[in-house]
Amino acid sequence: MKIVFMGTPDFAVGALEAIIKAGHEVTAVVTQPDKAKGRSGQMQFPPVKECAVKYNIPVFQPRKIKTPEAIAELKKFEADIYVVAAFGQILSKEILEMPKYGCVCIHASLLPKYRGAAPINWCIIDGEQETGITIMQMDEGIDTGDILTQKKVTIDEKETAESLFDKLSQAGAELIVDTLPMIERGEVVPVKQDDSLSCYAKIMDKSFGKIDWTKDAVSIERLVRGLNSWPSAFTSFQGKSVKLWSCDVVSAESTNTEKAGTIVDVTKDYFDVACGKGILRVCELQLEGKKRMDTRSFLLGNQWKTGMCFGE
Numbered sequence: 415m416k417i418v419f420m421g422t423p424d425f426a427v428g429a430l431e432a433i434i435k436a437g438h439e440v441t442a443v444v445t446q447p448d449k450a451k452g453r454s455g456q457m458q459f460p461p462v463k464e465c466a467v468k469y470n471i472p473v474f475q476p477r478k479i480k481t482p483e484a485i486a487e488l489k490k491f492e493a494d495i496y497v498v499a500a501f502g503q504i505l506s507k508e509i510l511e512m513p514k515y516g517c518v519c520i521h522a523s524l525l526p527k528y529r530g531a532a533p534i535n536w537c538i539i540d541g542e543q544e545t546g547i548t549i550m551q552m553d554e555g556i557d558t559g560d561i562l563t564q565k566k567v568t569i570d571e572k573e574t575a576e577s578l579f580d581k582l583s584q585a586g587a588e589l590i591v592d593t594l595p596m597i598e599r600g601e602v603v604p605v606k607q608d609d610s611l612s613c614y615a616k617i618m619d620k621s622f623g624k625i626d627w628t629k630d631a632v633s634i635e636r637l638v639r640g641l642n643s644w645p646s647a648f649t650s651f652q653g654k655s656v657k658l659w660s661c662d663v664v665s666a667e668s669t670n671t672e673k674a675g676t677i678v679d680v681t682k683d684y685f686d687v688a689c690g691k692g693i694l695r696v697c698e699l700q701l702e703g704k705k706r707m708d709t710r711s712f713l714l715g716n717q718w719k720t721g722m723c724f725g726e
């Protein structure tokens with residue numbers, strides 16, 4: 415098939431490469447504009463653009479895909495279908511109807527659950543035991559189109575957003591390659607989503623990672639995993655920010671007499687913190703201005719004691 419591929423971050427790269435290696439003709443890659451990175455302000459290609467350049471595929475980077483000028487440019491590229499994976503812009507009805515087989519999206523959840531921008535983070539934060547990939551026929555709504563195919567992925571007990579990101583990226587690459595020939599042969603039966611089962615995975619910013627120690631230990635541990643590696647969970651300690659990268663739940667149900675956020679036990683290997691309910695053990699952390707390290711290494715250079723308290 416002739417394909418226009420739309421995507422931007424690392425998540426989409428595996429699918430693009432799989433489509434190329436499966437023998438499809440990618441006539442163009444559409445991605446977000448280059449962005450300045452770091453203090454130097456040096457412009458950096460989106461990961462999908464880097465992949466396209468490697469394979470000598472034409473790249474189109476509109477700031478707004480729905481403008482008449484962008485649509486006119488898009489029409490220059492032959493395509494039987496548009497494949498979309500974390501592109502970052504909403505497509506108009508005109509664009510959705512341009513190719514023969516319409517536009518399909520590689521979405522990182524088992525729709526209708528977790529529509530929206532951050533399904534990988536939210537399924538961990540919510541304590542789901544499985545998620546997956548949905549290949550969806552796109553419509554004008556936000557992840558509301560008909561389901562074409564799905565593939566389940568197990569969420570491991572200590573799964574982080576980063577590790578699940580990698581698993582779902584691979585699953586998405588495999589499923590889109592399996593689905594495209596089924597679409598071409600007319601073998602896919604679209605299934606309408608049950609809106610009553612939907613939930614929305616709203617986008618996150620850095621402020622979302624601020625830990626509320628009055629919550630229970632289980633919820634906080636999930637938050638830490640669900641925000642690893644971005645935007646990361648954090649708290650404050652004596653006026654400095656501390657990122658938590660890995661924690662274990664020591665007790666889920668215990669009622670604490672200490673104020674939430676208080677360090678209640680310290681050994682050479684770990685320290686435990688009282689939560690609104692339960693006890694959380696910090697296994698890996700990063701003090702503001704310092705490198706990320708395991709708690710044993712951290713405590714060699716920081717004499718933290720019971721009674722010290724996180725939070726404001």
